Amino acid sequence: MNVDELVRDALREQAAEQAPAGAGLADRVLAVRRRRRTRRIAALAAATVAVVAVAVAVPVLDSDRGNDVRPADVVPKTEVTAHPDQSPPRDLIAAGNTALAAYYIPKTVKKTSDTAVYQRTYWLLNQKTGTYEKTTKWSWVAVAPGMKTAAVLEQDLPASRIGLLDLTTGKVERWIPVDHGVGGLAFSRDGSKLVATTYGENPDLRVKMEGSDGWDQKQPSSRTGFHVLDVASGKGSWSEVALGSENDPDEPMGGGFLNSRQDFALTGDGTHVWAGHPMGDIGKQFFDLSGAEVSVPAKDKYLEWYVEAGKSPDGRLVAGQFAGEKWKTSSWVVDAVTGKRTEVHGQQLLAWVGNSSLVAWDIAKGGKNEFHQRLVLVTIGSDKIVPLSDFRKGSDGDAGRWEPVFAER
Amino acid sequence: MNAERLDSFREFVDTRSSALLKTAVLLCGGDQHAGEDLLQTALVKAAGRWQRIDEPEAYVRRILYRQQVSRWRLKWRRREVSVAEPPEAGTGVADAAAAAELRLVMREALSRLTARQRTVLVLRYFEDLPEADVARLLGCTVGTVRSTTHRSLARLRSLAPELAALGPADAERRSAPDYAPVEVRP
Numbered sequence: 001m002n003v004d005e006l007v008r009d010a011l012r013e014q015a016a017e018q019a020p021a022g023a024g025l026a027d028r029v030l031a032v033r034r035r036r037r038t039r040r041i042a043a044l045a046a047a048t049v050a051v052v053a054v055a056v057a058v059p060v061l062d063s064d065r066g067n068d069v070r071p072a073d074v075v076p077k078t079e080v081t082a083h084p085d086q087s088p089p090r091d092l093i094a095a096g097n098t099a100l101a102a103y104y105i106p107k108t109v110k111k112t113s114d115t116a117v118y119q120r121t122y123w124l125l126n127q128k129t130g131t132y133e134k135t136t137k138w139s140w141v142a143v144a145p146g147m148k149t150a151a152v153l154e155q156d157l158p159a160s161r162i163g164l165l166d167l168t169t170g171k172v173e174r175w176i177p178v179d180h181g182v183g184g185l186a187f188s189r190d191g192s193k194l195v196a197t198t199y200g201e202n203p204d205l206r207v208k209m210e211g212s213d214g215w216d217q218k219q220p221s222s223r224t225g226f227h228v229l230d231v232a233s234g235k236g237s238w239s240e241v242a243l244g245s246e247n248d249p250d251e252p253m254g255g256g257f258l259n260s261r262q263d264f265a266l267t268g269d270g271t272h273v274w275a276g277h278p279m280g281d282i283g284k285q286f287f288d289l290s291g292a293e294v295s296v297p298a299k300d301k302y303l304e305w306y307v308e309a310g311k312s313p314d315g316r317l318v319a320g321q322f323a324g325e326k327w328k329t330s331s332w333v334v335d336a337v338t339g340k341r342t343e344v345h346g347q348q349l350l351a352w353v354g355n356s357s358l359v360a361w362d363i364a365k366g367g368k369n370e371f372h373q374r375l376v377l378v379t380i381g382s383d384k385i386v387p388l389s390d391f392r393k394g395s396d397g398d399a400g401r402w403e404p405v406f407a408e409r
Numbered sequence: 410m411n412a413e414r415l416d417s418f419r420e421f422v423d424t425r426s427s428a429l430l431k432t433a434v435l436l437c438g439g440d441q442h443a444g445e446d447l448l449q450t451a452l453v454k455a456a457g458r459w460q461r462i463d464e465p466e467a468y469v470r471r472i473l474y475r476q477q478v479s480r481w482r483l484k485w486r487r488r489e490v491s492v493a494e495p496p497e498a499g500t501g502v503a504d505a506a507a508a509a510e511l512r513l514v515m516r517e518a519l520s521r522l523t524a525r526q527r528t529v530l531v532l533r534y535f536e537d538l539p540e541a542d543v544a545r546l547l548g549c550t551v552g553t554v555r556s557t558t559h560r561s562l563a564r565l566r567s568l569a570p571e572l573a574a575l576g577p578a579d580a581e582r583r584s585a586p587d588y589a590p591v592e593v594r595p
Contacts, residue, residue, distance in 0.1 A: 001508075003562050004534055004578030009508075010515035011535040014439060015431040021448070026422035029452040030415075325525075 080377060080386060087374065087390035088123070088402035092130040094409060095377045095388065096353040101125055101143040101167075101407035102150075103132065105400060108206055108215050116215050118204040120403075124150070127168055139204075142185040142194070143167070144231070145408035151185045151194055151231075157202040158183045162194070164231070176234040178227055184263035187231075188270040189313075195264050195273055196227040198238065203261035217260035226264040226273055228289050239273075239291020267300050268311040276305025302334040308406075309349040309358055311336065317380075319349035319358060329362055329370075333380055345378040345385050351406035356380045359388065359406065371395045375404065414459055421465050422452060429469060435531045436477045438520035451476060474532065474546050478525045511571065518568040526561035533558055533580075555580065 081094045093100040104120040111117055122141050123132035140153040150167055153159040158181025163172040183199040197203075200222035206215035220243060229236035243258065264275045267286075272294065274286045284305055286294050302318040303310060309319035320332035320341065329347040334340070346360025347370070353359060361373035362385065375388040392401055426448065433451075434444030451472040455462065462468045519527055532543045533554075540558075544551045558580045566572050 002576040002578050003565065003572060004580065006511060006515050006572070006575060007519070007530055007562070007565070007578075008534040010512040010519065011435055011531060013512050014516055015435060015535065018427075018431045018434055021426035021430045021445075025426050025449070025452070026419040029422065029449060029456055030418075032449070032453050033456055 080388070082377075082386065082388045083390070084374070084387040085390050087392055088132075089389050090131055092125060092132075093375060093388050095359060095386075096357070097408050098351050098353045098359060098406055099125070099147060099409040100375070100388075100404050101147050101409070102141055102405040103402045104141070104405065105402050114208040116206040117202060118206055118215075122405075123402075124167065126170075138163075138165075140183070140185055141165075141405065142187055143405060143407035144187045144191040145189065146191060147407050147409050149173075149191075149231075151187065153182060153185065157181070157204060158199045162196060162229075174234065176229060178238075180224060180227065180238050182227070183223075184261065186263065186265040188266040189268055190270065192231055193266060193270055194227075194229045194231050194236075195266050196229060197263040197275075198224045198226060199261075200224055203263075205260065219260065221258040221260045221262060223258060223262055225291065226287075228266075228273065237290070239287065241285075241287065241291065241293075262305075265310075267297065267303075268315050272297060272300070274300065274303065274305075299336050302336060302339060307331075307349055309351050309360075312352050312355045314355045316355065319352070322347065331360065333358075342380060344380050345383070346376060347373060350375070350404060353377060359404075364391070369395075418456060418459050425466055425469075426452075429466075429473070432470065432531065432535070433473055435535055436473060436524070436528055438522070438527055439516060440520075447473060447477060471546055474528055475548065478528050478547060514569045514571045515565065518565045518572070521568055522561055522564060526557060526564060529554060529557045530561050 079094075080096070081092050083089050083091050083093055086093075088103055088105070089100065102122055102124045104122045106118055106120050108116050109119050120139060121134065121136055122138055123134050124141065125131075125147070126133050127147065137154070138152040139155045139157050139159070141150050142152075143150045148167055150165045152163040152165045152172070154161075154163070160178060160181060162176040162178060162182060162185065164174045164176070165171070166173045178196060178198075180198040181200070182196040183203040184197040186195050187193070188195070201218075203222065205218045207218045208215065223241065223243065225238060225240040227236050227238045259276075259278065262275055262277075264273050264287075266272070267274055272286045272288060273291075274284055277283060277285045282296060282301075284296065284303060286296050286300065288294055299315065300311075302320065304318075304321055307319045307321060311318050316336055318334045318336050320334045323330045323332045323341075323343045326343045327345060329345070330343045331346050331349050332341040333344050333349075334342075344358065346358060346362050348361040349358050350361060351359045357377060357379040360376055360378050362376045362378070363370060363373050371394065372391045374391045377386040377388055378384075394401055429451075430444060430448050433448040434441055437443035437447055451469050454472050455465065455469050458468075459465075519530065522530070528547070529543060532538045532546065533540070538546070540551050540554045543554045547554070558578075562578055562581055566575075
């Protein structure tokens with residue numbers, strides 16, 4: 001007997017012994033959809049953290065610096081500042097022009113017997129001392145490239161105003177009032193525009209579902225649309241993005257599931273607004289700046305909403321999902337035009353450092369726990385892995401796990 | 410989704426879920442719970458697109474295979490699978506008993522492959538699909554299917570020395586210079 005014949009026989013024998021599927025599977029599947037308890041799907045390729053769609057990479061410098069919130073003395077930086085003994089970090093972590101501008105530690109805080117809020121406590125980099133300092137003022141922080149300015153939201157979401165925080169003084173320089181409540185913010189790559197995702201209620205609200213021990217996202221999502229704002233003037237427009245009938249909770253076969261927080265971001269060139277659409281045909285949706293839905297721009301078709309690093313600064317490569325072929329933990333980097341995939345070290349790609357390196361979460365070589373990750377610097381075509389922080393403890397969702405926020409420095 | 414579509418979804422699940430579950434459990438290395446999870450997740454996805462799916466079974470199977478190989482976490486979260494203790498080998502054991510024992514050994518070894526390795530073997534030897542079809546389903550090249558098959562069989566032999574006496578499979582006889590690197594779990 002050959003080994004393949006035995007494989008075949010063993011598989012067939014095992015299949016023959018298999019008990020039939022239990023009754024009621026169709027109802028269970030439909031119930032899952034009805035209750036939109038599909039976090040597992042939304043989180044298939046990523047940890048169940050919210051997407052922090054801050055601008056993360058080195059921008060193409062805009063000749064018109066009138067609207068540029070970056071300091072004038074930005075010069076390319078090449079050095080790596082690592083603290084492989086710190087988790088969460090106390091002192092600045094950076095690689096090249098990309099710095100850990102902040103991090104947050106989320107906690108699900110019970111509000112009533114059946115509601116809670118997934119709350120972020122931020123630690124922002126004090127640029128004078130080079131250390132991270134805790135602040136409880138903000139529910140959301142997006143750091144602009146240059147790390148001079150952050151856009152912030154106060155604690156009760158959705159917020160009716162956006163603060164522009166001066167990161168050198170720690171003071172809010174300006175408030176931008178908005179007529180639709182905002183739950184999330186992301187800068188354009190050049191820092192001149194801000195996209196603010198609007199929600200009818202707090203997107204971080206958690207509820208107790210019948211038959212569930214833990215906290216679930218509230219469904220359907222209350223997302224209403226987005227503002228695109230000019231940072232310098234504070235002016236902009238709001239566009240409604242309807243969830244559509246597919247998101248009707250009474251519609252058991254609807255394909256329009258959205259996470260309760262499904263924030264918008266600007267594409268690398270700032271010409272489109274996009275967001276993940278986990279159950280949609282291509283998993284994402286694109287809009288022009290006036291809010292009209294458009295088909296996916298050719299150069300953005302490989303973007304994945306749950307891969308924080310997004311596109312490389314030169315727009316040629318897109319950070320992709322987990323690969324795990326060549327190495328136990330690795331990810332794909334995808335050619336934005338051809339779709340050709342290259343495997344790079346790193347379990348989860350977080351931010352580009354130039355056009356060929358990335359900051360990623362990764363486990364130790366031979367590590368057994370997929371959640372014990374540290375920040376590392378990896379480079380396409382290189383086996384070198386440079387640790388930047390110490391390992392995170394606990395499992396996904398455990399208290400005390402920190403989540404990074406990167407920005408161009 | 411109208412009542413007609415809803416009925417067609419229910420009918421599909423009622424008539425095909427037992428067969429699909431067999432595949433799902435094999436993909437998960439014999440772990441019944443993981444197989445049920447995998448199938449349920451695939452059906453939830455399919456339900457979302459029911460109106461647009463022409464060939465439901467092919468669609469659900471494709472989700473099963475791809476999901477399994479992309480859900481790398483399962484590689485580590487795999488629960489221990491209990492396999493009946495193989496009987497003591499010895500002289501005088503009837504051929505049938507020896508063959509049954511080998512199948513149990515093989516089953517245990519299969520459960521210890523990576524999800525990707527196991528998926529390729531299930532597609533090749535349980536579903537009897539040609540290499541080109543496996544490549545299309547998994548979104549990889551025929552060369553990768555070949556190399557994964559070859560390495561998976563080699564891995565089975567290393568996991569279970571009892572299999573050493575077996576003859577080589579066709580896939581092992583063929584030289585394959587285009588072997589892509591494949592994860593081999595220690």
